[in-house]
Amino acid sequence: xxxxxxxxxxxxxxxxxxxxxxxxxxxxxxxxxxxxxxxxxxxxxxxxxxxxxxxxxxxxxxxxxxxxxxxxxxxxxxxxxxxxxxxxxxxxxxxxxxxxxxxxxxxxxxxxxxxxxxxxxxxxxxxxxxxxxxxxxxxxxxxxxxxxxxxxxxxxxxxxxxxxxxxxxxxxxxxxxxxxxxxxxxxxxxxxxxxxxxxxxxxxxxxxxxxxxxxxxxxxxxxxxxxxxxxxxxxxxxxxxxxxxxxxxxxxxxxxxxxxxxxxxxxxxxxxxxxxxxxxxxxxxxxxxxxxxxxxxxxxxxxxxxxxxxxxxxxxxxxxxxxxxxxxxxxxxxxxxxxxxxxxxxxxxxxxxxxxxxxxxxxxxxxx
Ligand SMILES: Cc1cc2nc3c(=O)[nH]c(=O)nc-3n(C[C@H](O)[C@H](O)[C@H](O)COP(=O)(O)O)c2cc1C
Numbered sequence: 001x002x003x004x005x006x007x008x009x010x011x012x013x014x015x016x017x018x019x020x021x022x023x024x025x026x027x028x029x030x031x032x033x034x035x036x037x038x039x040x041x042x043x044x045x046x047x048x049x050x051x052x053x054x055x056x057x058x059x060x061x062x063x064x065x066x067x068x069x070x071x072x073x074x075x076x077x078x079x080x081x082x083x084x085x086x087x088x089x090x091x092x093x094x095x096x097x098x099x100x101x102x103x104x105x106x107x108x109x110x111x112x113x114x115x116x117x118x119x120x121x122x123x124x125x126x127x128x129x130x131x132x133x134x135x136x137x138x139x140x141x142x143x144x145x146x147x148x149x150x151x152x153x154x155x156x157x158x159x160x161x162x163x164x165x166x167x168x169x170x171x172x173x174x175x176x177x178x179x180x181x182x183x184x185x186x187x188x189x190x191x192x193x194x195x196x197x198x199x200x201x202x203x204x205x206x207x208x209x210x211x212x213x214x215x216x217x218x219x220x221x222x223x224x225x226x227x228x229x230x231x232x233x234x235x236x237x238x239x240x241x242x243x244x245x246x247x248x249x250x251x252x253x254x255x256x257x258x259x260x261x262x263x264x265x266x267x268x269x270x271x272x273x274x275x276x277x278x279x280x281x282x283x284x285x286x287x288x289x290x291x292x293x294x295x296x297x298x299x300x301x302x303x304x305x306x307x308x309x310x311x312x313x314x315x316x317x318x319x320x321x322x323x324x325x326x327x328x329x330x331x332x333x334x335x336x337x338x339x340x341x342x343x344x345x346x347x348x349x350x351x352x353x354x355x356x357x358x359x360x361x362x363x364x365x366x367x368x
Contacts, residue, residue, distance in 0.1 A: 002333030015105040015114070019330075023075055026334070030078035030138070040139065043338050044083035047345040052356050054299050054321045055218035055245040057142050057174055060085040062356060063312065063340050066303050066324040067091055067146040067179065067222070071122045073131050080141035083337020086322065089128070090146030091179050092169060094161035096124030097151055100184065106270050107330075110262040112307065113279075114327045116252065117272030119184045120148050125165040132172035145173035146222065147204075148182060155187045159203045166207035170217045178204055181224035181251035183273045189224055192231065194238045197221070201242055220246035225253045225282040225304060232286055236293040246299040248324075249290055250283045253304075257282075276327035280305025284318055291319025291364045307332070309343020316356065317363035 010018040030036045050061035064086030065079050073089040080087060099121025106115040122128070125147070132143075147165040149158045162178060170176055178201060180191040191200055201221060208217045221244060223235055239247055252273025259268055259278050283304025290300055302320030306312050307328040315323045329336055353359040 002335060006331070006333065011107075011109065014103065015107050015330075016102065019069075019105070023070075023078075026078035026082065027075045030075070030081050036077070036081050036138065040081045043334060044081065045338065045341070047341050049348055050341060050345055050356065052321065054301075055175060055220075057218070059142055059322070060140075061341055061344065062316065062320070062322045063337065063344065064088065064142070064144075064322060064324045065329065066326040067144075067177065068116075068118070069326055069329070071120075073128050073135070073143075076135070076141065076143060077138040080139035082334050083341055084141065086142035086144055086174075086324075088144035088146050088177065088324065089132075090122065090177070091120050091148040091182065092122050092125050092128045092145065092165055093120050093148050093150040094125055094153065094164040095150040096122065096127065104272070106267045106272070108259065108263050108267050108274075108276070109331075110264075111259050111276065111278055112327070112331050113259070113274060113276030114330065115267060115270045115272045115274050117184045117270070119151065120182065124150075125168040129168040129172060132169070135172075142174045143172070144175045144177055144220075145169045146177040146179050148179040149185055149188055149191075151185055155190070158191060159200050162200060163203050163207040166204045167211045170208040170211040173208075173217055175218040175220060175245070176204070176208055177220045177222050177248060179222045179251070181222050183224070183226075183252060183254045189226075192223060192227060192235060194234050197235065197238055198242070201238075201244065205242070218245035220244065220248055220299075220301065222248035222251055223286070225250035225279060225286055226255060227286070229289060232289050233293055236290050236298075239298050240294055244298060246301055247290055247294075248301040248303060249286045250279070250304045253279055253282060255282070275304070276331075277305050277307060280307075280311065284314060287315060287320055288318045288364055291361045295361070309340055309347055312340060312344055313347040313359075314363075316359050317361070319361040319364055321357075321360050
């Protein structure tokens with residue numbers, strides 16, 4: 001059904017318009033109590049065995065929605081209704097900004113991939129904090145808040161910009177993510193170098209503690225798949241040193257590996273971050289490397305090219321406690337969450353592991 005709708009309607013439409021239209025429908029359904037109850041029962045049935053814990057939070061399942069879909073925290077309950085058991089909002093920047101000029105989102109349908117150069121279009125940390133403050137949650141889903149640098153802020157003032165967002169948003173965040181890995185803000189990814197990352201993460205940690213003295217808000221960092229292996233190790237070591245709660249691997253890539261011969265050459269040559277199926281192998285590789293380095297000391301979140309339950313299961317075996325996706329949601333539609341839950345529960349049932357936690361990193365532990 002969704003595939004027909006996608007082919008007939010969304011595929012002909014500009015991808016960003018299609019995103020806004022689909023998201024508006026989701027929010028409309030979620031606003032009507034009888035519809036949302038029916039939709040949640042049909043699309044997000046619970047599988048008790050998938051219940052899990054990450055950085056002290058309890059979740060219905062390890063599966064969630066990656067940052068970038070709900071940049072402004074306008075539709076968290078609609079997304080929870082579709083089976084996303086954590087929703088990472090953002091990236092939110094210190095100040096509001098329009099992002100890059102359109103057109104800035106491209107579909108590579110044959111590759112089940114996207115290229116985007118959105119450039120952190122968002123309402124800014126003040127407005128998003130106000131929206132979260134006034135929210136009355138309908139569904140219990142974990143809300144992650146992903147923060148990044150305002151484009152107009154010079155690089156030597158980046159820390160202050162992140163701190164501003166952290167102070168405003170930490171009170172509403174189940175967990176906070178420092179995004180230093182988007183390819184669409186000039187200079188942002190240089191912040192992944194440990195000399196820059198150490199003061200940044202320290203300052204954000206302090207800001208979150210100042211803003212929320214009663215609760216230690218879990219702090220994570222999101223990294224790029226384009227880091228050299230030694231740099232992945234360096235970030236992992238820094239995360240352990242600073243007592244970080246988690247690492248999200250990975251963001252989109254500036255590489256163009258893994259694309260098929262049938263890819264639309266015009267789209268392939270667009271500047272921006274590539275996501276979806278072609279990212280799968282490298283994201284898995286980075287995750288595996290991180291787990292080999294940090295083991296159970298830090299919670300890992302696997303993202304990048306996850307399309308089905310088998311992909312998610314492979315991430316869990318490679319060390320991910322949580323898994324996220326974005327691009328496959330575009331291609332699979334509202335039934336994606338249901339299929340992921342069902343498939344993951346089946347995987348676990350037929351595995352040698354009693355719980356999901358037992359499966360986390362099992363592949364890396366046996367090959368180490
Ligand atoms: C249109 C689009 C916008 C995105 N915006 C953000 C963002 O604002 N912040 C962020 O950390 N990641 C962002 N991402 C990256 C995703 O969160 C995710 O890391 C990446 O797409 C890989 O996962 P996927 O292959 O399942 O899409 C965006 C991705 C897409 C496709």
